[in-house]
Ligand SMILES: NC(=O)c1ccc[n+]([C@@H]2O[C@H](COP(=O)([O-])OP(=O)(O)OC[C@H]3O[C@@H](n4cnc5c(N)ncnc54)[C@H](O)[C@@H]3O)[C@@H](O)[C@H]2O)c1
C-alpha cells in the first residue's frame with residue numbers, strides 16, 4: 252500500500268463480492284481493500300482471507316462509516332442498496348454499486364436526489380459491459396457515424412442456467428437490465444417503450460419460468476432493439492449485439508478467444524458464465540473507478556443511468572404482466588447529469 256492508494260471498503264461478500272475482493276487485491280493497482288462487511292461474518296472472513304490488513308464487519312454499515320475507508324464497493328442484493336448508497340453519499344465518498352442501482356425507479360430517484368443535494372457525482376453503477384473492449388469498439392463506431400445512423404439492433408443474452416427461485420420478473424430486472432443499459436449507452440438515447448413476448452417454452456426452463464423471452468425496446472429516436480433472453484440454454488454464457496446501420500452492420504460477442512482445428516472438429520470455446528465472459532470488463536471497470544475515485548469522482552454509469560434503467564425495468568414488468576407494449580415513464584434528465 253502506498254500513501255496515495257485508495258482505501259476501499261467492500262459491502263457484501265457473496266458470489267460477486269468475493270470475486271471483487273480478489274480483483275481489488277490481485278489485479279487492480281492503487282487500491283487497498285481495508286474492510287469487508289457482510290451480515291454473514293464467515294463469508295466476510297473467507298473473502299478477506301489472505302488479504303493483509305483487511306478487517307471484517309458483521310454490520311455492513313460500519314464499513315461505510317469508518318473514517319479510514321475512502322470509497323466503497325456494494326455487492327449486496329439490489330433491494331439492500333438504497334440505505335447503503337445514501338450513507339456513502341452522506342459521508343461524501345465514491346461508491347461503485349453493483350447493478351441494479353435500486354429495485355425500482357422511486358428509490359432510484361431518491362438516490363439521484365441525494366446525490367444532487369450533495370453537489371457531486373459519487374455513485375457509479377456496475378454496468379460492466381460498458382468496459383468490455385468489444386462493446387467499446389461498437390460504441391466508438393456508432394459515435395463516429397462511419398456506417399451511418401443505427402436503425403436496429405439484434406441482441407442475445409443467454410445464460411446456462413438460473414439459480415433456484417429465479418422468476419419471470421428477474422429475467423427483466425436482473426438479466427435484461429444489462430441490455431437496457433447498453434442500448435441507452437450505445438445510442439445515447441433513452442428508451443421509450445418495451446414489449447415482452449413469449450415463444451414456445453423451453454423444456455430446460457424450471458417450473459414456472461417462461462424461458463425464453465423476446466423483448467423489444469424502442470429508443471426515443473426510433474431505433475428498435477430485439478433481445479432474445481434465454482437463461483436456461485444449458486450450453487454456456489453468450490452475450491451478443493449486432494447493430495444494423497444505414498451503411499453496414501457490426502456484431503460484438505460473436506466469438507471470443509482462440510479458434511482451433513483438430514481431427515474431426517474445429518471451433519472455439521463457449522464461455523461458462525458472466526465472470527468468464529466479462530472478466531476483462533470487470534477488471535477495467537474497477538481500475539478506472541479506482542483512478543476516478545482517488546480524485547473523488549466516478550468513471551462509468553451514473554446514478555442517472557441507474558434510475559433510467561430502473562424506469563425501463565418497471566415498464567418491462569408492466570409489459571410482462573399485461574402482455575402489451577408499455578411506455579417508459581421517467582422524469583426529464585436533470586442538468587446535473589447533462590455531461591456524461
Ligand atoms: N454485473 C454482473 O454481471 C453481476 C453478476 C452477478 C451479480 N450481480 C449483482 O451483484 C449483487 C450481488 O449479487 P451476488 O450474486 O453476489 O449475490 P449473493 O447472494 O451471492 O451475495 C450477496 C451477499 O450480500 C450479503 N447481504 C445480504 N443483505 C445484506 C445487507 N443488507 N447488507 C450487507 N450485506 C448483505 C449476503 O449475506 C451475501 O453474502 C447484486 O446486486 C447482483 O445483481 C451483478
Ligand SMILES: O[C@H]1[C@H](O)[C@@H](O)[C@H](O)[C@@H](O)[C@H]1O
Pocket residue numbers: 410425426427429482525
Ligand atoms: O445477475 C446476473 C448477471 O447480471 C449476469 O451478467 C446476467 O447475465 C444474468 O442474467 C444475471 O442473472
